[in-house]
Amino acid sequence: GAGVSQSPSNKVTEKGKDVELRCDPISGHTALYWYRQRLGQGLEFLIYFQGNSAPDKSGLPSDRFSAERTGESVSTLTIQRTQQEDSAVYLCASSEQGGGHEKLFFGSGTQLSVL
Amino acid sequence: QKEVEQDPGPLSVPEGAIVSLNCTYSNSAFQYFMWYRQYSRKGPELLMYTYSSGNKEDGRFTAQVDKSSKYISLFIRDSQPSDSATYLCAMSGNTGGFKTIFGAGTRLFVKA
Helix, strand or coil, rough: CCCCCEECCCCEEEECEEEEEEECCCCCCCCCEEECCCCCCEEEEEEEEEECCEEECCCCCCCCCCEEEECCCCEEECCCCCCCCHCCCEEEEEEECCCCCCCCCCCCCEEEEEC | CEEEEEECCCCCCCCCCCCCEEEECCCCCCCEEEEEEECCCCCEEEEEEECCEEEEEECCEEEEEEEECCCCCCCCCCCCCCEEEEEEEEEECCCCCCCCCCCCCEEEECCC
16 A cells, blocks of 8 residues: 555544554555554554564553454554553554664554543 | 653744754664654654764754764754654664664644
8 A cells, every 4th residue: 555554543442342453554564563652752662563473572561452463464453451541542653674773654543542 | 761862842943943853862772763753643754864873964854863972863954834743753773672762752833
C-alpha cells in the first residue's frame, strides 16, 4: 500500500474487555514495530517484528499484551482484560530492513479509550 | 533518569523566528539521531537523520549532534505556521536491542 494503515482509528471499550488493533505495513517492509503514546508523552516501545518473528518484545507492559504477525505483513496487537491505564494511542511503524537504525514509517495510530 | 530527555514545551514563537529544539541523552551507545515531526492526530514522520556527531542541513532545518556532551539540536529557520507540530527527537545504536528510543516531544506553535 501507499503507507502504513492502522485500524480502527478510534476504539472505545469497557474495562475488562479484550481489544484487537490491526496494522498493515508498507508492502515489502520486513520490519514492524508497535509503540504506545500516552497523552503528552513520548513513544514507548512495545515490540519489534522481523518477518513473522519477534526478536524483541521487551516493551510489552504485561502478559495481557500480545502481538502476532502473519505472512510477513499484517500484525495484530491484542490487549486482554483492558484497564484504564491502557488508554493511549497505539502506533505501528514499518521499515525496509529492521535493526532500529533505519527510517520508520508510521501509521496514524489507534486511539484507545478504556472506560 | 530517562534515557532521552526533551522539554515538552509548549514553545510559542512568531512567524519568521529561528526555533531551537534540543534533547539530552545518557546512553553513549547511541549513534543514530533522528528528528520526527508529528501533526495532531497523525503518526510521526521523519524530518532529519544523522549518524554520529556533526551537522546536517536540509532546507530550513539543521540538525546538530554533539556526542561528547550527549546533546542534539534541531534548528528551524524562518519558521512558518505550518511548522506548528510536536517535534520528537529519537535515537538508536548498538544498545543490545532493535528499538528506536524517543523523547517526549516538544510542542511548537508558530503564530502568524
